[in-house]
Amino acid sequence: MMALVGSLRKELAEAVASSRVLVVGAGGIGCELLKNLVLSGFVHIDVIDLDTIDVSNLNRQFLFQKKHVGKSKAQIAKESVLKFCPKASITAYHDSIMNPDYNVEFFRNFTLVMNALDNRAARNHVNRMCLAADIPLIESGTAGYLGQVTVIKKGVTECYECQPKPTQKTFPGCTIRNTPSEPIHCIVWAKYLFNQLFGEEDADQEVSPDTADPEAAWEPEEAAARAGASNKDGDIKRVSTKDWAKSTGYDTVKLFNKLFKDDIKYLLTMDKLWRKRKAPVPLDWNEVYNIESCDSKAEFTVVGLKDQQILDLKSCAVLFAKSVETLRARLAEKGEKAELVWDKDDPPSMDFVTAAANLRMHIFSMNMKSKFDVKSMAGNIIPAIATTNAVIAGLIVLEALKILSGTVEQCKTVFLNKQPNPRKKLLVPCALDPPNPNCYVCASRPEVTVKMNVNKVLVQTLQDKILKEKFGMVAPDVQIEDGKGTILISSEEGETEGNNRKCLVEFGIRNGSRLQSDDFLQDYTLLVNIVHCEDLEKDIEFEVVGDAPEKAPQKLTEDPEKNIANGSDDGAQPSTSKAQEQDDVLIVDSDEEPSSAVSDINMEDRTQKRKLEQEDDHIRAKRMRVEQPADQDDDIIALD
Amino acid sequence: MVEKEESVISEEEAAQYDRQIRLWGLDAQKRLRGSRVLLVGMKGLGAEVAKNLILAGVKALTMLDHEQITEEVTRSQFLIPVDSSEKNRAHASLERAQYLNPMVEVKADNENVENKSDDFFLQFDAVCLTCCSRDLMIKIDQLCHKHQIKFFAGDVFGYHGFTFADLGVEHEFVEEKPKMVKPSQEISDGPEAKKPKIDPNETMMVKKVLISSFCQLKDALENLLKRTPNDYFLLQVLLKFRTDKGRDPLPECFPEDSELLLQIRNDVLDSQGLSSDLLPDDFVSWCFSEMAPVCAVVGGVLGQEIVKALSQRDAPHRNFFFFDGIKGSGVVDCLGVK
Numbered sequence: 001m002m003a004l005v006g007s008l009r010k011e012l013a014e015a016v017a018s019s020r021v022l023v024v025g026a027g028g029i030g031c032e033l034l035k036n037l038v039l040s041g042f043v044h045i046d047v048i049d050l051d052t053i054d055v056s057n058l059n060r061q062f063l064f065q066k067k068h069v070g071k072s073k074a075q076i077a078k079e080s081v082l083k084f085c086p087k088a089s090i091t092a093y094h095d096s097i098m099n100p101d102y103n104v105e106f107f108r109n110f111t112l113v114m115n116a117l118d119n120r121a122a123r124n125h126v127n128r129m130c131l132a133a134d135i136p137l138i139e140s141g142t143a144g145y146l147g148q149v150t151v152i153k154k155g156v157t158e159c160y161e162c163q164p165k166p167t168q169k170t171f172p173g174c175t176i177r178n179t180p181s182e183p184i185h186c187i188v189w190a191k192y193l194f195n196q197l198f199g200e201e202d203a204d205q206e207v208s209p210d211t212a213d214p215e216a217a218w219e220p221e222e223a224a225a226r227a228g229a230s231n232k233d234g235d236i237k238r239v240s241t242k243d244w245a246k247s248t249g250y251d252t253v254k255l256f257n258k259l260f261k262d263d264i265k266y267l268l269t270m271d272k273l274w275r276k277r278k279a280p281v282p283l284d285w286n287e288v289y290n291i292e293s294c295d296s297k298a299e300f301t302v303v304g305l306k307d308q309q310i311l312d313l314k315s316c317a318v319l320f321a322k323s324v325e326t327l328r329a330r331l332a333e334k335g336e337k338a339e340l341v342w343d344k345d346d347p348p349s350m351d352f353v354t355a356a357a358n359l360r361m362h363i364f365s366m367n368m369k370s371k372f373d374v375k376s377m378a379g380n381i382i383p384a385i386a387t388t389n390a391v392i393a394g395l396i397v398l399e400a401l402k403i404l405s406g407t408v409e410q411c412k413t414v415f416l417n418k419q420p421n422p423r424k425k426l427l428v429p430c431a432l433d434p435p436n437p438n439c440y441v442c443a444s445r446p447e448v449t450v451k452m453n454v455n456k457v458l459v460q461t462l463q464d465k466i467l468k469e470k471f472g473m474v475a476p477d478v479q480i481e482d483g484k485g486t487i488l489i490s491s492e493e494g495e496t497e498g499n500n501r502k503c504l505v506e507f508g509i510r511n512g513s514r515l516q517s518d519d520f521l522q523d524y525t526l527l528v529n530i531v532h533c534e535d536l537e538k539d540i541e542f543e544v545v546g547d548a549p550e551k552a553p554q555k556l557t558e559d560p561e562k563n564i565a566n567g568s569d570d571g572a573q574p575s576t577s578k579a580q581e582q583d584d585v586l587i588v589d590s591d592e593e594p595s596s597a598v599s600d601i602n603m604e605d606r607t608q609k610r611k612l613e614q615e616d617d618h619i620r621a622k623r624m625r626v627e628q629p630a631d632q633d634d635d636i637i638a639l640d
Numbered sequence: 641m642v643e644k645e646e647s648v649i650s651e652e653e654a655a656q657y658d659r660q661i662r663l664w665g666l667d668a669q670k671r672l673r674g675s676r677v678l679l680v681g682m683k684g685l686g687a688e689v690a691k692n693l694i695l696a697g698v699k700a701l702t703m704l705d706h707e708q709i710t711e712e713v714t715r716s717q718f719l720i721p722v723d724s725s726e727k728n729r730a731h732a733s734l735e736r737a738q739y740l741n742p743m744v745e746v747k748a749d750n751e752n753v754e755n756k757s758d759d760f761f762l763q764f765d766a767v768c769l770t771c772c773s774r775d776l777m778i779k780i781d782q783l784c785h786k787h788q789i790k791f792f793a794g795d796v797f798g799y800h801g802f803t804f805a806d807l808g809v810e811h812e813f814v815e816e817k818p819k820m821v822k823p824s825q826e827i828s829d830g831p832e833a834k835k836p837k838i839d840p841n842e843t844m845m846v847k848k849v850l851i852s853s854f855c856q857l858k859d860a861l862e863n864l865l866k867r868t869p870n871d872y873f874l875l876q877v878l879l880k881f882r883t884d885k886g887r888d889p890l891p892e893c894f895p896e897d898s899e900l901l902l903q904i905r906n907d908v909l910d911s912q913g914l915s916s917d918l919l920p921d922d923f924v925s926w927c928f929s930e931m932a933p934v935c936a937v938v939g940g941v942l943g944q945e946i947v948k949a950l951s952q953r954d955a956p957h958r959n960f961f962f963f964d965g966i967k968g969s970g971v972v973d974c975l976g977v978k
Contacts, residue, residue: 004891006715007798007929032936035718039684039932056658059695062740084718084736144663145944304666305654376662383663386695387944390688394936398965401933412968419955420972426941426961427970 006041008401013041015404020044020109024097024126025116026073027051028384029140031063032393033116034077038085040397046110048093048102049074054345060386098125098474100521107133112403114138114396118382120165124441124472125522127152127160131442132523136403138396144383145418147392151399151411151432154442161472162436164546172539174213177206179273180364183357187378190356191342193259194349196241197250198327198340207241207259209266214538216270250328252321256285260359280363288317307372311354313362320355323348344379353378391416395427438546440471446526449545451533454509457541460500462515463489466542471526473519480507481514488515504530649673653743657697667814668951669697675950676700678764680753681771682729684716684930685796688939689768689946690737690746691719696947700745702764703737705730706752707771712890716930758783766790766946771888774861774879781806781857790949793857794942797878797888798927799965800871801938804857805945805956811850813952819844853977854959860976869973871962873908873919878927880904889928898924926966934965941970 005013021042023033026049037045051073053064063080064073072094081088095101098121107113107129115137117123123139130137130152137152139160152159175181176189192205239247248254264282268274291314311319326348331338342349350371357378358368375381395414402410412429420426440448450466467476467489475491488507490496499507509515511532518525536543649657649666653673661669675698679690682705693701708727714720719733726732730748738746753769754776761767767784769777769792777793784791785808794803819842861876881897881904882888889897901924909916941961948954957972964970 004894004928006712006891007926007931007934009925036933036936039716039718055655058656058741059658059660059697062691062695065739066742083721086722305649305661306651307654308666372662381659381662384659385663385944387692387940387947390692390936390940390943394933394940395968397933397936398968414968416970420957424971424973425969426957426972427937427963427968429968 008041012401012405016041016401017043019111019404021046021400022107022110022113023047023116024113024122025049025118026061026063026077026092027057027116027118028060028386028389029142029393029396030073030116031061031077032386032389033114033396034063034081034090036393036397037400038081038088040401043087044089046091046093047074047077048095048097049077050094050096060384060389062386097122100475102129103521104129104132104523107135110135112136112138112400114400115140116393117141121472123160125474128441128472128519128522128524130154131159136408138399138403140392140396142384142388142392142416144385145388145416147388147416148413149392149395149399150413151403151408153403153408153411155435156408157411157432158435159439159442161441162433162439167470170539173204173206174210174215174538177208177210178213178216178267178270179277180360180366181277183361183366183369183374184377186357186360186364186366187353187374189360190353191378193241193356194327194340194342194352197245197255197324198242198331199342200339201240201242209263209270211270213270213273216273250324252324253285255324256283256317256320259356260363261285264363278365281365283313283317283359283363285317288314304370305372307375308370310368310370311358313359316355316358316362316368319351320359323352323355327352344375344381350375350378388416391427440526441524446524447529448526449529449531450542451531451536451545452504452542453534453536454504454511454513454530454532455534457504458500459488459496459502459504459507461541462504463500466528467517467526470542470544471517473517473524473526474521475519477518477520479516479518480509481516482508489517491520653697656741656743660696664947664951664953665816668953671951671953672697672699672947674699675765676702676763677946677950678702678704678761678767680704680767680769682717682719682733683713683771684932684935685794685801685939685942686770687717687719687733688935689770689794689943690733691740692939692943693946694737694740694744694746696943697741698744698950700747701737702747702749703730703733704749704751704753704756705771706750712929716932716935753780761789762787764789766792766950768792768794768942768946770794773883775883778856778858778861785809785856790946791857792942792946792949794938795878796930796934796938797874798929799931799934800874800927801934801963801965802871802875803938803942803945803961804860805949805959806854806856807850807949807956808854809852811853811949811952811956812847813850813948813954813956814845814847815954816843817846818842848955850956855976855978860959862976868975869962869971870919871964871971872960872973872975873905874923874927875962876908877901877905877919877923880908889924891928894928897928901927931965934963937965937970938963 003010008016019042021037021044023030023037023045026034026047030047030049034045034047049072052070053061053068053073053076055066055069057064058066061073063077068076072092074092074094078090078092081090113126113130113135115123115126117126126137127139131154134154138149139152140149141147151157171185171188175185176192180186180189189207193207195202195205196207245255260283264280267280268282327340330348331340334340340349342353344350354371354374357374361368399411402408411432413432415428415430417426417428421428435442437443440446448471462478463476467473467478476489477491478487478489480486480488486507487496488499509530511530513530515528515530516525517528531545533543649670654661657669677693677698677700679686679693679701682690682703686703686705690701690703705728707729709720709724709729709732713729714722717733719736720729721732721736724732728748728750730750734746734748753772761780761783767780767789769780772780772793781791781793785806788808790808791806792803795801878888881901884904885900889901902921905919905923906916909918941963945957948956958974959977960973960975962971962973
């Protein structure tokens, strides 16, 4: 006869009590997860989170109260949990999991690791650490009403990086600088402008008209000529935006007229751009400022939130001037070489982007957006609620119990839908897939091929954009397989600093070269094969062979893939903030088909599902897949 | 019904509810703000539902429970402090429940729901029952149905859980749908709008009304057909156990309770001329006590259904949700609706 401890068989209850687990993240999923763990009998729990508590967390991160705003999430989570479960033994770390202190030995201490993260970089890193330590990892994510849980076990299942994930959306420079067609283009431009004026200037974040725009040229030589006549990359001035602004003392009228009148007038001279597009209409400060305030606006009662109002043109201009002045003063206060970092929760930063983006939207004949909406897009805010996180955290613990029972083969990927699928399932369990033999992380000898122009790509770019950003390394060491073992990049600070600004070709790297890249902390070695290529698209510095081409904007008719919703906050889109990089929502494919190992779905159902997916062209800007509910016998009255 | 919304949301609310307003919209949030909910039974599932509704920002939540705290409950319920001087489950949960969101009026009531007058229920916009007997649930559902009060029930038995909803004869809600962009608009979201397209950035609200789409619990539970899911039979067995023994199966009584469960299963299925294979013997291993993660899952789904019904935003699930924590499957089934 079986003995039960609570709901659990005695052996399982004992395994639970004696296990040691690591929870990475103490936010939306993390709070719910900690609660579930202690109530299920887990005792030894380590929790790590680098973040502090914000008021916008309080609608779901229930271990925190208003009085805790500003304090460490990991620390307060621990304290709150101990109040209802004092016997739990919790260690809290207010730190980043990517800190080298948390090495493979650290991870080996745990029976299993559970991620409750909101960004891909950390997920990649923990994935590798768990592979290196051979510890099971439970991965999860939520976004809005959708969520997903999956189990990763080395050699048994796919790792987090076995399937390529869609990369962050980027827009071509000329779309941002010359021919915006959607509000997001204007918002990205405004964020670039912030950095150009007040923050870290980045060559990839130019805001002035791009004279080298291939679309603008009637004859191909013309574009080349224009480009040659200006700075590299077609800037029409040789002075940096920040220096120019400083030289005028950040005079708001001068700034306004340059950005919203003179630069627009210049764009108009590139007449080919406007043959099929509506031409932009420049603004003049004096004209805008002297617009009579529209009385009729005052008659509308404020129904929505204050931030949900859409400003009129004059108010935008005034807001622009005001925020520029505030930011200028702040910058001056900080001193000579100061830089500001854009933060969506900082009102003047947010006001600046709202105003600048809206002015540009007006110029390019787009409907203006409220600050509320701009904040969503600029700050890459993922809407979040308590219940989704509660469900996902419950599912995580159920998977953990299977692992502790020694029945990893019963583990599943589980998707949470918004509405039941045609088979009535709201929660869809799917069998786990075996590892991808060609995975560039968990294969026995990971290898990858990358196309680039070795005459142009800098060592710095290889390190930052390719090895770190694309391939998730934190501290790469790179050796050229040239028979001499030449060290190209060393993770030790300062050692190879001198190489950074040199092109790869200067080290003898050419077509067919192989680079051995190691991340010591992650215990990860990647062999990078170089294919020299001179005709990559403009703005594209490298291409990984085997990846889908990185075109932007990506409309989501991509193949359905298993992806964990990142559920992150505060990222840039594309990234313009050098503060903690966090990425946007990934697709949660809640219509995932089980692998052929599971026999309970017949082929007709699969075709039916694929049909539904293809019809599902309605992709929202937040890039979440919304399940179409089964038709109901009801009356439909459409509003408006 | 739901009180007329105040037209202005405070700065404090806007800041705290920001991430959910961005999901379900300001109107939905205002409706929540005007809603009063009765929650019966403050064990593991009740605590989860309470948390979810309080965080969502309802106007008021009354936690009603006449039972005392037991050691088992302190293990599975996170609102009750270990050193609580309160003996009653509802009162012991009150302080931590209120801390979750000071903007909600949270109350505790230690009376037995059986003894409440009909009038008592009329002050609520939604009623959610946990830990109640079958007959009691049926009776209160009938009352709610009569007065257009949204009715919910749910329970967790070990690895299994269920929810039920009766939203009445008529339920109105809105849904967000993508907007079709007309070609002739002068100012649109871009200078290129020359042909109609589905604009992923623009959506519109579509109103829907569900008529006679729910049934009362009485009809739902008298619906024993061969093709209903196993979980439904399991629910019938467990509700019968609860009626007969006045409690749920207890781990410390595992041998005798398992035997009784098997017997009830035979009775329930035999009486319908159904084979006991529909609910194999091992079911007894998985339905004791309330599993915390299962409370979290079921409480999350149930909480969200209540939020949807009160806010009148998005299609409700009809009318049962069954969760099997071993398989990880969560199924919505419509039973008893003609």
